[in-house]
Amino acid sequence: MPAEVTTETAGPGRSGRGRWTGRTILGWSLVVAVGLALAGLAYWWAQRITVARLQDSGAQRLEVYAVSLENLLSKYDFLxxxxxxxxxxxxxxxxxxxxxxxxxxxxxxxxxxxxxxxxxxxxxxxxxxxxxxxxxxxxxxxxxxxxxxxxxxxxxxxxxxxxxxxxxxxxxxxxxxxxxxxxxxxxxxxxxxxxxxIEKLEQTWIQGNDKVLLSDEHGVIFLTSVPAWKYTTLAPLSAAVQRELAATRQYFSHALLPLDIHSSPAHEEGVQFVTIRPSASGAGADRSRRMLSQRLSLAPRHWQFIYLSDLSPARSNAQTAFLLACLLEGFLIVLYLYVRQRRRSLRLKLKAREDLQHAYDNLELMVAERTYNLKQMTRNLSDEIAVRQRAEDKLRVTQNELVQAGKMAVLGQMSAGITHELNQPLTALRTMSDNAAVLLDRGRIDDAKANLGVISQIVAQMGTITGQLKAFSRKSAGHMAPVAVQPAIANALFLVQRRLEQEQVAYRLEARHPDAYALCEGNRLEQVLVNLFNNALDAMAGVPARQLTVGIDRQANRVLISVADTGPGIPDEVRAHLFEPFFTTKEQGAGLGLGLAISEGIVVDFGGILRADPAPGGGAVFTIELPISKQGAVHG
The missing domain is CATH 3.30.450.20 (PAS domain)
Known part of the structure; x- marks a missing residue:
């Protein structure tokens, strides 16, 4: 770990402090660089291991498919x-x-x-x-x-x-x-x-996202687990081959169009990757897919089995390994900082205790001397009073140092208090920065300036959050205030607006009480809304009709904010564990299962309730119940 920053000056001026600060920055830079390198190594290693497992599995499946085909044909060879x-x-x-x-x-x-x-x-x-x-x-x-x-x-x-x-x-x-x-x-x-x-063999080749195909000596695919690929070719046919196939009418009236699949050069150990274009991926594909390709030749028929393994597990495992490595590095850094702060606090406490003991010893000595002097010379009473006053002043200074030492011990607790509060502004900064880059590329200078203005406001907001450290003597606690619900929804929606456009999700606001005010913290309410919006978008990933509906209503002294989607809904067995930490229905590497648990905790801190119910028209609806503010009661 990098060396600690000393507060002592080395000679005249502040050159010593500057030198130590530079060394510390260099040390932390090396730590981060080494951590990222190790995380990248973990990413590469996890991907390599998963690809090797996919190779072994694909080779075994190819052998099974080949044996089953040969067994089927050998039954009729003699007939x-x-x-x-x-x-x-x-x-x-x-x-x-x-x-x-x-x-x-x-x-x-x-x-x-x-x-x-x-x-x-x-x-x-x-x-x-x-x-x-x-x-x-x-x-x-x-x-x-x-x-x-x-x-x-x-x-x-x-x-x-x-x-x-x-x-x-x-x-x-x-x-x-x-x-x-x-x-x-x-x-x-x-x-x-x-x-x-032999077409019935195709029914046994369906293996999730993996693809199997069998081609003849000309590269014509005549058996495959993907119906859209049947009677296509691995490469365009030459004129001579086309004339030969037309003469033999081997595939009769089929057009034999080339499959939009591109192979990359073979890597080490015979690994080859192919890229499948959207037009070749079958119905519903919206992006190119990169897959592992393995081949097995069948002699003497001059056929070729090709097995394409989905590489998404390899990418997911590699990303998980990278994330775990980064989390481990962060944990070690936090542990180091905690131990360093703990040692510093102990040193301060010991120093304060020694100063107090020293002051106490001095006080006892002065009292003894004063008593002796009183017995010896009563005429020096004024001098004795002055000595006692000086002793009391020293004791008061020592007590103040003890109080200051207690404040310093609280700094370790406050550093964790702002971490959660900075997550939302940081996410907004990243979103606005990406948007500003896109707008600049498109020449939309005014829009980019507007985005930069918003970024400046967010930075100011983050400065407000970090400014809480200046008041470290007070306990850091959330301040509840009247929050206009509709602007909070608009702010949260802005953070996912780009994703709404990319995934073509319709948005509708049903505000029966658009001027409702809730008693909560606006910043943390927006965090909950962003989390619910992202969960709704994840749920609608494979649904043709996608609509995000947000409602604002009021019942008695409660404000109701609903977030509804048109996804597949939430099964009863899942709803029972929905708000448990680390419970998730997403694929491996896609989420940690903490979002809803944290959101429920925030809403409960507000004195509210977060619940999930099935939507009337299908899908799910999450409802936030919050106490209504007095301002909301007046305007509602």
Whole structure:
């Protein structure tokens, strides 16, 4: 910790005091710099640890998804080759005009498809004409379709068992196609095809804010946990690929537009981040999102699994670590200051006690000497009276020093008294400073000057608060006075005005008694209102219709101030603990749960009540009941 500031001068003038003040400022600067560096290190470490955990979790999920996909496809891989074991199928390929064989094969394929749980099974001749199909009864039957243009049919006709994902041209149902040649005595007679629906896997990929997608060798996304991404591409397709897909009609009538997702260069240990633009984030997105990207290739199908992990937990953990580090540093500084002040107070008390004892010893000595002198010389009575008077003067000075020492002991208590009172002006200063910078950037000089004028007023207000230290001999206590409610609401609303505009929240004032006055402290009342406004805005974050309604009413000798929102409301089980310290329903890192507890304490100090109720039209309404002032009774 930095060295203490001495009050002694070093030689003539005040050069010694200036030198010690400079050293102290340098010491505190180093402490703050080291604390911020450690907090930044905690931020980096927490983010790195969370990203590493997201990597491990994402890799495990990718393995699970890949295994589940392979297990599903392997169940049907053998099925097309088993059709050449059916004599009816082989005979139909040799005698396609036989109606009895056609009926038998259709029924056989229908039964087999039902037993296997596949989408459809059909048999084609060497020209790609479908002779029989499991869906022969349905209006969109494959019977008679020419599928020779499909890659899996062409590969099977060349003697190579094939697999292919595509959208059906008849029913436009996507699926994975298994194709295998049908042989008799070494001669190919036709092709058997089994279509399997793998879309049901998408239902198991929903993992909160994380995203999963599966793309083919061209980068076309055909399976994903985000419906808006389906049949989009990871990058724009070349003209050659577009012609190939059009010829095979793999994705039929889908436009295959590129997904608005941008990848950053890979970092150390293979970490890669991607940025998802609002247009690619799905419905309801209003900002770009940065996510962790992990990939897993599936050979020999040339598919690629991509898992995108939401980085908001990493940011939240890093911010929490940074805040905790800053709080720990602040606690250590306050502890150091407390110990230093405690030691200084003890030294002053010991010094005062020694001075008193010394004065007492001197007094006893003077009394003894005076008694002796009275016995010896009564004629020196006037001198003895003078000596006694001087002794009494010294005793009085010592007693005054004791009183002053007691006042100095109170300074440690007063330093904590203004900390809470300065929070609201500091918040206002930050808001007005940001607004002034924005207005200057936009060339609105007059508005910026007006903001600076308000900042000057707030600084003057803060000077008034700190001026209380000059009267440290009096106990620091709040002064209750008549406060006009509507101006207090306007002042509190000004602090959240920018957030109202950014989040597009409508504001309405329902003032049945606009000239009501409450008996309280205006500064602390505005603090409570700002807290309630911010809570209402947080509650309406995901609600389409957002309106903040503030009401002013009066009942008997009470002033009622209500703050209502159109959020989801407060459940009964939450309302029972709403005003408990450290109780919060917000996400981790978003709040400490002290705002409502502090606000209730302030209102109770005013002799009022703070309660929460469900709003009639939905949402929640917080009501502040305060004693009405005499001025309010006259004007109300």
């Amino acid at each position: 097309p080759s088993t059709l050449e074991l059916s004599d009816d199928v082989v005979d139909l390929l040799q005698k396609p005009e036989d109606p009895a064989l056609l009926a038998a094969v259709n029924h056989h394929l229908e039964r087999l498809n039902k037993q296997a749980g596949s989408t459809s099974i059909y048999v084609s001749d060497l020209h790609g004409i479908t002779l029989a199909a499991s869906n022969w009864r349905e209006p969109g039957s494959f019977v008679g379709d020419n599928v020779a243009f499909r890659p899996y049919v062409r590969d099977a006709l060349r003697g190579k068992p094939a697999g292919f994902y595509g959208v059906g041209t008849s029913l436009r149902e996507p699926g994975y196609f298994f194709a295998h040649g049908i042989y008799r005595n070494g001669r190919m007679l036709g092709v058997a095809t089994v279509k399997v629906n």
